[in-house]
Amino acid sequence: MKAPLKTLVEISQLREELAACRAQGKKIALVPTMGNLHQGHLRLVEEAKRHADFIVASIFVNPLQFNPDEDYESYPRTLAEDQTKLASAGCDLLFTPSVEVVYPNGQENQTRVVVPGVSEGLCGQKRPGHFDGVATIVTKLFNFVQPDVACFGQKDYQQLSVIRKLVEDLSFAIKIIDVPTHRTPEGLALSSRNNYLTPEQLAKAPTLYATLKEAAKELAAGNTHFNELNHQARARLAEQGFAPEYVEIRNLDLSPASLTANTWVILIAARLGKTRLIDNLIVQRDSN
Known part of the structure; x- marks a missing residue:
């Protein structure tokens, strides 16, 4: 033993x-x-x-x-x-x-x-x-x-x-x-605060990561309308019952996103019920 x-x-x-x-x-x-x-x-x-x-x-x-x-x-x-x-x-x-x-x-x-x-x-x-x-x-x-x-x-x-x-x-x-962030099979980032989620909220929570991936796809493909992408992501979260606190695209050093960068990080925070969830995704511009 x-x-x-x-x-x-x-x-x-x-x-x-x-x-x-x-x-x-x-x-x-x-x-x-x-x-x-x-x-x-x-x-x-x-x-x-x-x-x-x-x-x-x-x-x-x-x-x-x-x-x-x-x-x-x-x-x-x-x-x-x-x-x-x-x-x-x-x-x-x-x-x-x-x-x-x-x-x-x-x-x-x-x-x-x-x-x-x-x-x-x-x-x-x-x-x-x-x-x-x-x-x-x-x-x-x-x-x-x-x-x-x-x-x-x-x-x-x-x-x-x-x-x-x-x-x-x-x-x-x-x-x-x-x-790297460890996730459930559905994509939800593991966090001790996930324990506060109800079963219904737990089923909805992976929307946070799905929203990140959707914005990342646009960004990687060359869409650098950062404010528009942030707004679209917030709207998607709100439609799914989240109360978004922020969605922001930044340079990797957290300075404001620049058009000349080739890599960014998308950061997101939202409340689902009383639980505050955060996540992020690093995105690289497609070389094609």
């Missing part, structure tokens, strides 16, 4: 464990999560194993990245199931600190990390302060673990962009590895 996944809750314990790994010359990877794990998270662990010898996952539901009207208290916490899944995926160590351990002086007195530019607009506009909370906890986790590599999913494209800039600007010696 496989031993339970080693789980630590104190920073000092974590650092002691990782110091021993480094003394053995092991390369360390970090997979930060908020728990309630699905196959997309486990793909991050599997990818981390390709780049490192010792895999650390973290589970921390970070209050700094939730707005007052969001679901921090009700966010699903499934530690026992998560431990089993991580162990099966090949994770070596799980770090699950409390809020008091991460923010010992309280959240109000916590130094914040702000990443300008890429954190603005899109989800940054709809969720004020969200990316400051993300950047702050990621910076703290990087300091706790001091990994050689860290893996993040492409589904949260703006978050990935924020983290890449953070690493560059603060000169972290960490390689950021992005992992």
